[in-house]
Amino acid sequence: MIDIHCHILPGIDDGAQNLYDSLDMAKQAVSQGIDTIIATPHHMNGRYENRKADIMEKVQELNKRLTEEQIDLTILPGQENRIFGEILEGYEKGEIQTLADSSYVFIEFPTGHVPHYAETLLYDLQVKGLMPIIVHPERNSELMQNPDRLYEMVNSGTATQITAASLTGAFGKKIKKFGEQLIEANLTHFLASDAHNVKNRAFKMEEAVEEVEKKYGTDMLYFFTENAELLVNGQNIYREVPQPIKQKKLFGLF
Structure with missing residues (x-):
């Protein structure tokens, strides 16, 4: 299984704080398949701020240590970009790290809202040949209230x-429900x-995999796992x- 979003690199954000944390995370990941x-x-x-060159260096260092520790896990480079107006300029300057060196790039919205220029930026990225992926939209309060925008x-x-963790209920019932609605509406x-x-x-x-298979069947599980493989292969x-999410379905969330 491929995990396309993880804060496993040591000491560069609010994820793993040191190499030992990274190794603990690696072991847990392997135990989950x-x-x-x-x-x-x-x-x-x-x-x-974590630019491409720094990320590449950290990825190489961690892969080397995983090999030494005989942990059967491969780390690929990526980046979780909080949306900002100059992201294309950053890409041109070689500061933006796409996911596994593909054309796919993560875009994160602030938790409480979606910037007014978001649609324009997402369009501009596609014109440039990049494929934006909005991370955890189920945890964005504006999108929960206005799913038509998503x-x-x-x-x-x-x-x-x-x-x-959204699908397992770790972020609460509202986020779990909205995440399920995104799956059902083909919005993720x-x-x-x-x-x-x-x-x-x-x-x-x-x-989460067990939850998806139980609720939606093996086809949906295959959809998610295969898409991760296609992304890594640049396909x-x-x-x-x-499909739009009908507003009446959301009334129970608030």
Whole structure:
């Protein structure tokens, strides 16, 4: 299994604080059936800046240590970009690290809102040949209240990734319910851990996979796992026709 969103690189954001934390996370990942992780440290979120060259160096160092420790896990480079207006300029300057050196790039919205320029930026990224993936939209309060906005983004070509812990209920019932609605409306394309440690922000992938298979069947599970493989291989992902989420379905959330 491939985990496309994880804060496993040591000492560069609010994920693993040191190499020992990284190794603990690696062991937990392997125990959950994960053999490949895309390391996605925060970038430009107001607290952390992690540029491509630094990420590449950290990935090489961690892979070397994993080999020495005989932990059967491969780390690939990535980046979790908080949305900012100059992201294309950053890409041109070689500061933006795409996921596994593919054309896919993570875009994170602030928790409480979606910037007014988001749709324009997502379009501009696609024109440039990049494929934006909105991370954890199920945890964004504006999208919960106005899911039509996410529908329009997905309908215009943007992909999304939901968090395993959201589906297990670790972030609460409202977020779990909205995550399920995104799956049912074909508004998400990836399932990933967004793990930061082995305790309060652990992988939860094994639990989430069981939840998906139980609730939606093996086809949906295959959809998520295959899309992660296609991303790593730089290929086009599977998509189903997105559907709007009817507002009446959300009334129970608030």
